[in-house]
Amino acid sequence: MKFTEQVWNAALPVYEKILAHPFNQELKTGALPVETFKFYIYQDSLYLADFARALAVAGTRSSTSGELLEFLQFAQNAILVERALHESYFAEYKIELTSGKAPGCFAYTNYLLASSAYESYEVAVAALLPCFWIYKRVGDAIYANQTTPNPYQNWIDAYAGEEFAVAVTRMLARCDRLGEQASESVRNRMVEAYLTSSRLEYVFWDSAYRRETWPV
């Protein structure tokens, strides 16, 4: 079985919970409170800044310059998406939040940064896969069932769109090659990393929905 098929099956219950989460259900119908969306966009800008770093670091752990280039391009794109958030949503919604990372965002970004630095290249890449693939599947599912007009149309279009799809396809192909070449023990750790990041995707959405703050 292809690595990506294996992990998709392994994390299917997590994906289904993500899709059913009220954040995504309300995004789909447009009923999501704007204050919740603002909180999410702010947290996502903090996420994307670290996601870019994790991608770049993972790239430096590869053994070919082709792979390094691929991951540097992913990193560049994450930075450009982060900037676009500021130019569009931050301006449109007058987001002036300064609270920093909520616990959910903190957990996810630090997991990605730690994996990229301290895990093997293959495991680091597997940890980064849900950021692409789960977002793509969620974007597509929302796009296919959304209420129109929808105040969050730009967000939906970005993740259901062609440009993001190209990056996701490249990442999936990369993961399948790495999974195929990996020893059984490395492959098992790759599956574990994919699962952990999938759970953290859920945690991130749930944190945004609750506008999570630090308890102390």
Ligand SMILES: Cc1ncc(CO)c(N)n1
């Ligand atoms: C939390 C999160 N995961 C994945 C993506 C897509 O890269 C994003 N923008 N935010």
